[in-house]
Amino acid sequence: MPSADRRLQPRRKPRQVRAELTRERILTAAAHVFAEYGYAAGTTNRIAERARISIGSLYQYFPNKDAILAELVVRHIDRGAWQDTDRLDLSPGTLRTVVRALVRDAIDHHRDDPQLLRIMIEKAAFSKDVVDTIDRHGRQRVAQVHDVLARHPDVRVRDLGLAAELIVTTVEMNTHKLMADPRTTSVERFEDELVDLVTRYLLGDQQP
Template sequence: MPSASRPVEPRRKPRQVRAELTRDRILTAAAHVFTEHGYAAGTTNRIAEQARVSIGSLYQYFPNKDAILAELMVRHIDRGAWHQADELDLSPGTLEAVVRALVRDAVDNHRDDPRLLRIMLEEGQVSTELRETIVRHGERRVAEVRDLFARHPDVRVRDLDAAAELIVFTVEINTHRLAAFPQGLAIETVESELVDMVTRYLRG
């Protein structure tokens, strides 16, 4: 694990398009390097070479690779907004389909790069921005899920606030674990079991 004393706050937030493009190139290169070489061997020199920037330019934006990984985690979380929630059919008898849409969305958000996700979970340190992003995303996701199930006629739980928190936590932690550390279970199997479990719970 990286040392907890190392800074993980980015040094510079770009204000110009060119600087933002350079920062994006560094982050894209870092994701590639970490995936290909692993975190220990994914040095800032390798990242700079992959991004085709000087090591000095990289350090203008990030003090070290821990800060780069923290920013990749921020982007991963922010990418997980649930955009299809307002399009779902909430008529009687559709609860299982609604739950499946929720679970499928979480699964799809973690399919792309399981090795990078594993590095994030094993090596990532929590920057201030990452902490704020986790809180913001969690609050938004819980509010979305609560609102959705509050409008569904088939939901019969006693405490909808607690139910929304539990459902979001259960789905997120299981999809993260399965994507990063597959243990022989097919993703389709876990998805179906999660759907069955959450649907039965919501029906009371």
């Protein structure tokens, strides 16, 4: 609904450095407050206090904490985007090495704060900005994984485009689930099992 989406939109888009710094202070403070107090108790008053600004100043930028959380989700997704796949250790090697680099990159991006990640997964409302960011990030990541797999001689799948989509979805959804509650299993075991799963799929009838 358009009215619901308006509730999730930032009120002020910073045009000056000072305003951008204030906006970043609000988002940083909110991340700490949500992680420390949880979402229900993570009030805008607490966020403003942590950011050392007045509640009125906070409301100049965001209408409510739902809009702040939605913006944190957008920032989280954008910070996890690959600017260049060459920054990953994807030099020619075994297929398992390439897959491990992809899996480890996803894990590393979600290590920082399990509590905040869990809140983003469970509580964030899907504003238009969130939906657009997820769609843009997903298309970019699928294209990059497709490019990586297309360059490896050991990949044996019938449809490389579909394979890239399946791998991105499998890696990211399972990584989100584990890192939001890392007590369920060790990260090292999760990484090994997910690498095995994806590698065997890509090898087809070959043995890893």
